[in-house]
Amino acid sequence: DGGITQSPKYLFRKEGQNVTLSCEQNLNHDAMYWYRQDPGQGLRLIYYSQIVNDFQKGDIAEGYSVSREKKESFPLTVTSAQKNPTAFYLCASRWAVNTGELFFGEGSRLTVL
Amino acid sequence: KNQVEQSPQSLIILEGKNCTLQCNYTVSPFSNLRWYKQDTGRGPVSLTIMTFSENTKSNGRYTATLDADTKQSSLHITASQLSDSASYICVVSANQAGTALIFGKGTTLSVSS
Numbered sequence A: 001d002g003g004i005t006q007s008p009k010y011l012f013r014k015e016g017q018n019v020t021l022s023c024e025q026n027l028n029h030d031a032m033y034w035y036r037q038d039p040g041q042g043l044r045l046i047y048y049s050q051i052v053n054d055f056q057k058g059d060i061a062e063g064y065s066v067s068r069e070k071k072e073s074f075p076l077t078v079t080s081a082q083k084n085p086t087a088f089y090l091c092a093s094r095w096a097v098n099t100g101e102l103f104f105g106e107g108s109r110l111t112v113l
Numbered sequence B: 001k002n003q004v005e006q007s008p009q010s011l012i013i014l015e016g017k018n019c020t021l022q023c024n025y026t027v028s029p030f031s032n033l034r035w036y037k038q039d040t041g042r043g044p045v046s047l048t049i050m051t052f053s054e055n056t057k058s059n060g061r062y063t064a065t066l067d068a069d070t071k072q073s074s075l076h077i078t079a080s081q082l083s084d085s086a087s088y089i090c091v092v093s094a095n096q097a098g099t100a101l102i103f104g105k106g107t108t109l110s111v112s113s
Helices: none
Strands: A004-006 A010-013 A019-024 A031-037 A042-050 A054-057 A064-066 A076-080 A087-094 A106-110 B003-007 B008-015 B017-025 B031-039 B045-051 B058-059 B062-067 B073-078 B086-094 B101-103 B107-112
Touching: A004 A087, A019 A031, A019 A087, A019 A106, A042 A064, A076 A087, A087 B062, B003 B086, B003 B101, B008 B017, B017 B031, B017 B086, B017 B107, B031 B062, B031 B073, B045 B058, B045 B062, B045 B073, B073 B086
Parallel strands: A010 A106, B008 B107
Antiparallel strands: A004 A019, A019 A076, A031 A042, A031 A087, A042 A054, A064 A076, A087 A106, B003 B017, B017 B073, B031 B045, B031 B086, B058 B062, B062 B073, B086 B101, B086 B107
16 A cells, blocks of 8 residues: 555653654655644644655654655654644655645654653 | 634534534735645545535535635535545635645534434
């Protein structure tokens, strides 16, 4: 089955620790995205990538980092610099940045203890 | 400023009843409008996508309408089922360079028996 796989589903982190959320897609999509979702708010863009080895900051990139070494993979690192990291994180992909349907993964819930 | 406003914020209906969710946007230049369904703790799943020239599109019991003149869209759910309980998100795509997806905050629908 084609789709987007996020892992882990749930993650707990102590303050001061970096954590990496995995996102893998087998849809052959060029564009990939990371969004953050908080209760009562719309999805907010963290980072996006149009192609391998390229990525751009979104609206709330501070405290986050990404890499795009392979077409299929777009991991997100939540660093200790992110002041309020507890949230639901969604990865998405589409054919190109402004083309095609946007497909989402099942999300990763990060809780800082 | 590009914005997407959804109403109501939440809604409770009895199983079998119909309901209509609203989406107003101030996005320019407009490209298309999508409705997504998001079950609790899951990723959003696309219901419909509408371009400027389309004013009605159906997907089973879901019917979306678009009035590009007034910049309003609605999602009508017919004969609601318990499984319709979810958050419904309106997403408007702007026709511009870079990623240009503007998300509404969603309407939370609860269907009770």
